[in-house]
Amino acid sequence: MAEMIATRESxxxxxxxxxxxxxxxxAMNADLSASTKTDAFEKRFxxxxxxxxxxxxxxxxxxxxxxxxxxxxxxxxxxxxxxGRAFEIIRNSIAHTHANVxxxxxxxxxxxxxxxxxxxSVEDLAIMRDIPGLKVLSPADDVSAxxxxxxxxxxxxPFYIRLGRAAAPVVYPQDAEFEIGRAVTVKEGSCVTLISxxxxxxxxxxxxxELAAEGVSARVLDMHSIKPIDEEAxxxxxxETKGIVTVEDHSVIGGLGSxxxxxxxxxxxxxxRRVGIKDCFGxxxxxxxxxxxxxxTVKDVVAAAREILA
Numbered sequence: 001m002a003e004m005i006a007t008r009e010s011x012x013x014x015x016x017x018x019x020x021x022x023x024x025x026x027a028m029n030a031d032l033s034a035s036t037k038t039d040a041f042e043k044r045f046x047x048x049x050x051x052x053x054x055x056x057x058x059x060x061x062x063x064x065x066x067x068x069x070x071x072x073x074x075x076x077x078x079x080x081x082x083x084g085r086a087f088e089i090i091r092n093s094i095a096h097t098h099a100n101v102x103x104x105x106x107x108x109x110x111x112x113x114x115x116x117x118x119x120x121s122v123e124d125l126a127i128m129r130d131i132p133g134l135k136v137l138s139p140a141d142d143v144s145a146x147x148x149x150x151x152x153x154x155x156x157x158p159f160y161i162r163l164g165r166a167a168a169p170v171v172y173p174q175d176a177e178f179e180i181g182r183a184v185t186v187k188e189g190s191c192v193t194l195i196s197x198x199x200x201x202x203x204x205x206x207x208x209x210e211l212a213a214e215g216v217s218a219r220v221l222d223m224h225s226i227k228p229i230d231e232e233a234x235x236x237x238x239x240e241t242k243g244i245v246t247v248e249d250h251s252v253i254g255g256l257g258s259x260x261x262x263x264x265x266x267x268x269x270x271x272x273r274r275v276g277i278k279d280c281f282g283x284x285x286x287x288x289x290x291x292x293x294x295x296x297t298v299k300d301v302v303a304a305a306r307e308i309l310a
Contacts, residue, residue, distance in 0.1 A: 002169035002170050002171070003142075003169070003170045004167035004168065004169055004170070005141070005142040005167055005168065005170055006163075006164055006165060006166055006167045006168060007106075007139055007140075007141070007142065007145040007163040007164045007168060007199075008035075008036055008037045008106040008107075008163045008164060008165060009037055009142070009167075010139075010141075010142040010143075010145035010146045010149075010163075011036075011037060011076075011104050011106070011145060011149060011161075011163055012037030012038065012039075012040045012041070013040075013146065014145075014146040014149045014150060015027060015038065015040070015041050015074055015104075015149070016040050016041055016044050016045075018074075018149075018150070018153050019041055019044060019045050019048065020044075022072065022153075023048075024070060024071050024072055025048065025071070025072050025073075025074065025153070026048050026049075026050065026063075026066055026071045026072070026073045026074070027041040027042070027045070027048065027049050027050075027073075027074045027075075027076070028049070028050045028051075028052060028059050028062065028063055028073060028074070028075040028076065029042075029049075029050075029051050029052070029059070029075075029076050029077065030051075030052050030053065030054060030055060030056045030059045030076075030077040030081065030082075031051060031052070031053050031054045032076070032077055032078060033051060033076075035078070035106065035107070035165075036076040036077065036078070036104070036106045036107075036163075037106075038074075038076050041074075050062065056077050056081045056082060056085045056086040056089075057085060057086050057088075057089045059075055059077070059086075060075055060082075060086045060089040060090060060093065060094060060101070060103070061089050061093050063075040063094070063099070063101045064089070064093040064094050064097060064099040064101060067094075067099040067100040067101050068097065068099060071100070072100050072102070072153060073099075073100065073101045073102065074101075074102045074104055074153075075101055075102070075103050075104070076103075076104045076105065076106065077105060077106075078105065078106060078107040078119060078121070079105040079106065079107055079108045079109075079121035079124045079162060079163075080107070080118070080119050080120070080121040080124070082103055082105040082124075082160075083105060083121060083123070083124035083127045083128055083160070084121070084123075084124070084127070087127060090103065090128075090131060090134070090158075090160075091131050094134070094158045095131045095132060095133045095134045095158050096132075096133070098133060098156075098157050098158065099157075099158055100156050100157060100158070101158050101159075102149070102152050102153065102158070102159045102161060103158070103159065103160045103161065104149070104161045104163060105121075105124065105160065105161065105162060105163060106163040106164065106165060107119060107121070107163075107164075107165045108121055108124065108138075108162045108163065108164055108165075108198065108199075108249065108250075109121065109122055109164075109198070109199070109248075109249030109250055109277075110122065110249055110277065110282045110287060110290040110291060110294060110296070111164055111165060111166045111199055111249055111287045112165050112282075112287075113165075113166070113284070113285065113286055113287045113290065114284050114285065114286070115284070116282070116283060116284035117281040117282050117283055117284075120281070120282040122249075122250050122251045122277045122281070122282060123250070123251055123254070124160075124162065124250070125138065125162065125197075125226055125248070125250050125254065125255040125256065126250075126251060126253060126254020126255050126258070127254075128160040128227075129226055129227040129254070129255075129259065130254070133157070133158065134158050134159070134160055134227070135152070135155075135157070135158070135159045135160070135180065135225075135227055135228065136159070136160045136161075136162070136225075136226040136227040137152065137159060137160070137161045137162065137180065137224060137225055137226065138161075138162040138197040138198040138223075138224055138225075138226055138256075139161070139162075139163070139198070139224050140168070140171060140172075140196070140197070140198060140199065140200075140201035140202075140222050140224060141168050141169065141170050141171045141172055141201065142168075142170050143170060143171075143172040143173070143174060143176055144171075144172055144176070144178055144184075144222070144224055145163065147176070147177070147178045148161070148178050148180070148224060148225075149161060151178065151179070151180050152180070155180070162198060164198065164199045166199070166287055168199050168202065169202050171186070171201055171202065171205070172184075178224065179225075180225050180228070181225050181228040181229070181230060182225065182230050182233070183195070183221045183222060183223045183224070183225070183230040183233040183234075184221065184222040184224065185219070185220070185221055185233070186201070186204075186205065186220040186221065186222050187205070187208055187218070187219060187220035188217075188219055189208065189217040189218040189219030189220070189241065190217045190219070190240065190241060191211075191216045191217045191218060191241055191242060191309060192211070192216065192217075192218050192219070192241050192242055192243055192244070192245065192305045192308050192309060193218070193219040193220075193221060193237035193238075193241045193243070193244045193245070194207060194208055194218050194219065194220050194221070194244075194245050194247060194301060194305065195220075195221045195223050195234075195237070195244060195245070195246045195247065195256065195260060196220070196221070196222060196223065196246075196247040196248070196256075197222070197223045197224065197226060197247075197248050197250075197255075197256045198224075198248065198249060198250075199249055200247045200248055200249055200296070201220075201222050203247060203291075203296070203297065203298055203301060204220055204247050204301060205220060206298045207247075207298045207301035207302050207305065208220050210298060210302050211302060211305055216305065216309065218305060219237060219240075219241055221233055221237065223256055223260075226255070226256060226259060227259070229259050229260075229263065231263050231267065234260055234263045234264065234267075234268070235263065235267050235268040237270075238264055238268035238269075238270035239268055239270075242271065242308055242309055243270055243271030243272060243273070243308035243309070244260060244264070244270060244271070244272050244273075244308070245272075245273045245274075245275060245301060245304045245305050245308060246260050246272070246273075246274050246275065246276070247275045247276070247296070247301055248275070248276045249276070249277075249291075249296060250276055250277065251276060251277045251278075251279065252274040252275075252276040252277065252278060252279070253279060255276060256276070257272075257274030257275075257276055258274075260272065261274075271308050273304035273305075273307055273308055275295065275296060275300055275301055275304050276296070277294055277296075278294070278295070280294075282294065
């Protein structure tokens with residue numbers, strides 16, 4: 001059985017490592033350090049940790065100022081509050097000024113579970129990828145999260161990094177390599193392509209296994225980089241397979257599915273099915289129950305692939 005680690009925990013570990021390596025790194029939180037796991041950084045480097053209180057706009061405004069004073073700032077809150085409450089600050093104070101701020105937002109999507117619709121951010125990828133100059137990442141597991149956060153830390157400029165609350169299976173070996181803007185081909189296939197982002201990778205891998213049992217060869221791509229997106233991998237999939245299924249714990253409007261559709265429309269028209277949340281809010285419940293109700297299960301991915309091949 002695969003080891004289970006939440007990507008917010010991965011963020012916590014790599015943030016402490018980065019803090020030990022670089023004295024210019026500052027961590028900030030909006031009174032949720034125990035939940036976003038920045039409390040580990042606070043304990044290790046209290047002089048470089050700022051709790052802004054329940055004031056996300058203030059936190060990100062301060063983060064922009066610190067970044068323009070030469071600091072690398074990791075600012076953290078829940079996805080709902082980081083992307084929703086603080087949109088204007090991210091747009092004008094961070095992205096527009098190319099501030100070196102890494103917004104590491106946790107508790108994404110329906111996987112938040114019992115916290116309910118108010119805390120289940122199913123719109124954040126759409127909101128964040130629309131901001132000019134802001135790069136958007138959505139890692140699938142512990143290995144990819146740690147390595148992509150390191151890559152973001154090494155690159156000057158603003159990032160939005162989407163992290164999960166629930167433990168996710170570790171899919172990748174420790175020596176796996178990741179590049180911002182490049183999808184990972186998890187599995188080769190010639191019939192249909194399944195593209196996932198974030199915590200949905202395990203679901204997509206299982207769907208590919210079910211399809212293989214039916215004689216269907218499914219390619220699996222992990223699109224951990226939403227912006228910049230890997231147009232080359234999408235076009236290649238469109239030309240080499242009979243169609244594409246996108247899978248995301250996010251609205252089908254504006255997220256991964258929309259980003260892939262934009263590439264296909266302009267560069268390689270192909271059949272597309274989007275598995276995700278269909279223009280509605282979530283509700284309180286166990287993540288598995290919510291995935292069943294909102295159509296984000298293995299069977300839903302398999303059904304979408306069958307539609308492509310019909």
